[in-house]
Amino acid sequence: MSNEQRDRLPISFTLNDQPMRVEIDPAERLLDVLRYRLGLTGTKEGCAEGECGACTVLLDGLPVDSCLVPAYQVRGRRVETVESLDAESLATYHASGATQCGACTPGVVMTASWIVRHPEVLGRGSVRELMAGNLCRCTGYDGIIEGIEDAIPDRGGA
């Protein structure tokens, strides 16, 4: 019979390439566990309804809204947060003015890193279309799109 869990649930997963084991409350979202149990406050909460993308992390390599992921679902899986990105990989965003107030940036660069690592997904939509789940109220998006295009190796990027 399946395992029934009430208040405390130990889970193991891979976080930013390191093995991680943590006790969670089954009612916690991945976002809560990252920010309040593990102190990884780079991941932001904006809307709590999957619209803004400020909470974007990679789950098994794909961008997801961590506000909509029950924490118990990441057991045995691979999670990457903004803390895993090095400053160098963000150079094109500095150059293109992709950041103003910065609230959306951690989510933006996570979706962006997925596109840059998998440029073949551009066959499924333009950069702008693939970035539709990351809202930014400052830049007007042009700087963000340009920063991503410049980071893609075959698109005039490095």
Add this chain to the structure above:
Amino acid sequence: MTVLLPGSLDEALQAMASHPTALPVAGGTDLLVHWPQRPELHRQTFVDLSAVQELRPLRWTTDELVLGGLTTYWDVIEDGRVREEFPLLVEAARQIGSIQIQARGTWAGNIINGSPAADGVAALMAYDGVVVLDSTRGRSEIPLAEFYSGYKQMRRAPDELVTQIRLPRREYSVQIFEKVGSRRAQAIAKVGVTVTRSASGWRVVAHSVAPFVCRCTALERCLESEASVGSPDDLLPAIREDVSPIDDLRSSAAYRERVMARVLYYGLLEVCPSFH
């Protein structure tokens, strides 16, 4: 809050059988919306489906495409063969939320959430999709077009899981999926129309215009009969027979009816000799 963590389909069906009020969780893109503000849900029992490997893959048989109970929108977008044989599934999937939603949201979750605006349900229904429900008591298979009976009312018993969605493989001569929203990206439909034509006839499916996603049999008869249609208004009597459009926060009934007529008329003008 209690969550059960089955590791196989058998365990999942057992968990559903022994916890009659439990809610299954797939991608969580409906269930977790505004989670911190929904304390009533925190007292629920949930059955997590995410580790039930049997439910994930989509597969092909000689005469069917079979989606699993956990197949996501992204799984479908990524499948070149689906793009060829069931292009409207890919088109609908690409218009659902954003990549973050497509990576997590499942076709089964879209069906059971039962929103009148469900884009995935519309595309599946236009391909004569059949919902396969399993429980420890056995299996039922229900055509999606007969699955709903009212707003969020459907033919599913509380212990049943959607384990498959089956779509017959056919040659299609017409395939149209149109979703009208407030903007192109990340918007819920105000009016949705899906049309297919195969040797089995025309299928017209409306979403976001009635309390549930539904087939429009009067419109289908009108197309089948090749009655002459000279303007969007000529379609209004059939539309009114098929759906009584709803007034809600996204739109008014009068707007919906008109937009539906125009979308259908201009969509079919190119492919129907009886439209002029």
